[in-house]
Amino acid sequence: MSKVNVGVIGVGRMGKYHASILSELQEAELAAVVDIDSKGRKVIEENYGTQGFDNYQDIYGKVEAAVVAVPTGLHYPIAKDLLKAGIHVLLEKPCANDLDHARELFKIAEEKNLTLHIGHVERFNGAVQELHKIVESPIFVECKRMGPFTNRIKDDGVVLDIMIHDIDIILNLIHSKVVKTHVLGASVFSEKDDLVNAQLKFENGCIANIIASRASQNQIRTLSVTQKDSFVVLDYTDQEIYVHRKSSSEHQLSKDSLRYKQESLVERIFVHKDNPLKLELKHFLDCAVNGSPRKVAIDNELYSLEIALNILSQFKGDL
Numbered sequence: 001m002s003k004v005n006v007g008v009i010g011v012g013r014m015g016k017y018h019a020s021i022l023s024e025l026q027e028a029e030l031a032a033v034v035d036i037d038s039k040g041r042k043v044i045e046e047n048y049g050t051q052g053f054d055n056y057q058d059i060y061g062k063v064e065a066a067v068v069a070v071p072t073g074l075h076y077p078i079a080k081d082l083l084k085a086g087i088h089v090l091l092e093k094p095c096a097n098d099l100d101h102a103r104e105l106f107k108i109a110e111e112k113n114l115t116l117h118i119g120h121v122e123r124f125n126g127a128v129q130e131l132h133k134i135v136e137s138p139i140f141v142e143c144k145r146m147g148p149f150t151n152r153i154k155d156d157g158v159v160l161d162i163m164i165h166d167i168d169i170i171l172n173l174i175h176s177k178v179v180k181t182h183v184l185g186a187s188v189f190s191e192k193d194d195l196v197n198a199q200l201k202f203e204n205g206c207i208a209n210i211i212a213s214r215a216s217q218n219q220i221r222t223l224s225v226t227q228k229d230s231f232v233v234l235d236y237t238d239q240e241i242y243v244h245r246k247s248s249s250e251h252q253l254s255k256d257s258l259r260y261k262q263e264s265l266v267e268r269i270f271v272h273k274d275n276p277l278k279l280e281l282k283h284f285l286d287c288a289v290n291g292s293p294r295k296v297a298i299d300n301e302l303y304s305l306e307i308a309l310n311i312l313s314q315f316k317g318d319l
Contacts, residue, residue, distance in 0.1 A: 004285055005031035007063040009056045009078060010070035011044050014092055014119075018067045021278050023048040027285050032059040060085050065115075065288050067281075068092060071155045076101040083108045083116065088288035090281070092119040093168075094160045095305055102305050106298050115288040117280075118301055122165045123172075124276040124283070127239040130269050131223075131232070134243060135173050140226040141208040143170065145236075146216040149189040157193030159312045163212035167311075168304040169223065172296065176204040178307055183314035188215040198311045241269040 006028045008019045015035070022030045030048050034056045035041040045052040053059060056078055059066065065088040068078055076096045082089050083105065095102040095118045109116035122128055143166035145158075178200050185196035195215045200208040221236035231244040245265045286292045 003027060003029040004065055004289055005029050005063045006285075007032040007034060007056075007059040007066040008044075009034040009059075009066055009068045009082075011035045011037075011040055012069065015067070015069035016044065017277055018069060018281065019044050019048060019050075021275070021281055022067070023050075025278070025281065025285070027282070027289070031063050034059060057081065057085075060087070063087060065090070065285065069119075072097050072160060073155050076105065079105050079116070080108065083112060083114055086112060086114065088115040088284075090117045090119060090284045094118075094156075094164055094308065095301065097160065097309070099302065099306055099309060102302055106302070110298075115284065115294070117284045117287065117294065119280065120165060120168045120296070120304075121276045121280050122169060122236065123295055124279040125236060125239060126271045126273050126276075127234050127236065127241050127269075128169060130241055130271050131169075131225075131234055132173065134230075134232055134241070134269065135225050135227065137227055138174055138206050138225050139228065141170055141173065141206065141223065143208070143210045143223045144220045146211065146213040146218070146220040148217055148219075149194065149214045157187075157190070157312070157315075158196055158212040158214050159193050159198075159308055159315065162214075163196060163198070163210055163311070164304065164308045166210050166212070166223065167307050168296075170200070170208050170210070171304055171307065172300065173225070174202055174204070174206050174208070176202040176206060179203050181307075181310060181314060183311050185315040186215075193312065193315050196311065196315055200307070239271050239273045241271060243267040243269060 004027060006022050008015050011019060011033050019030060019033055022028045030050045032051045033041055033044045034053045036054050041052045066082050067090045069092045070078060072094060075091055079089050079091050106116055145162045145166055180201040182199040185193050188194040195213045198210045223234040225232040233242045287294055
């Protein structure tokens with residue numbers, strides 16, 4: 001099988017991960033890396049024996065596909081140029097910070113029969129994939145994605161950096177439109193959204209509560225789903241799922257207190273654990289080379305971004 005020549009544009013934290021995995025994939029050849037930081041770029045060049053450039057346009061004619069892992073403000077112009085040059089693109093999330101720009105990118109890709117994927121890596125988390133088999137009629141969904149502040153992300157707050165993962169997963173679980181949104185948040189360590197709580201109500205009656213924070217000293221990455229007959233808990237970090245089913249409950253009234261006792265059956269779901277980023281890159285290349293169907297429809301890609309931008313707009317309006 002012939003290898004696909006792939007370039008990585010932007011070799012910061014995420015770009016380094018992409019380069020590392022691409023160097024190991026049988027179906028890919030890490031043909032070029034691009035970054036204006038020559039020091040960081042040269043480390044990648046030497047580690048993986050690839051060519052390095054400071055201008056992404058220098059890789060035209062050298063690659064068939066490219067991963068774009070630059071700051072969000074550069075997503076639209078760089079992805080647009082790459083697509084117009086006939087290059088398949090995996091664009092790190094968020095697609096853009098403007099919905100019309102995102103629509104334009106997908107339109108160009110469609111017109112040129114190219115693959116444009118957005119890097120929602122959690123879709124490829126084994127536990128998330130199993131979750132879709134378990135969740136049928138959610139009543140209430142709660143997501144927590146919390147951790148300490150880092151200077152790594154300079155142009156995005158928590159909504160476009162981390163909450164967008166949970167928005168994407170929730171929308172693909174609930175399959176209903178958002179009819180009401182309530183947002184509270186705070187700027188703690190920066191001028192951007194460092195802590196945001198978004199409550200979403202859906203057309204079908206389901207409610208979602210999403211907390212994203214980079215003002216917390218502990219790392220939490222969880223999602224829970226309440227259904228009529230079960231309570232499902234997913235831990236992203238460990239890729240584990242537990243399903244709680246109520247078997248009995250009773251009230252115990254004593255002289256001093258009222259106690260509530262509940263016994264539950266707890267099922268631990270088997271999850272096939274693999275590197276989600278590797279699975280994402282393999283899927284992207286499969287779509288680009290073999291025309292395999294995309295994991296998420298374009299309309300859903302755009303709707304995730306639309307909801308995220310709406311939450312961010314409400315946060316800004318609340319300041």
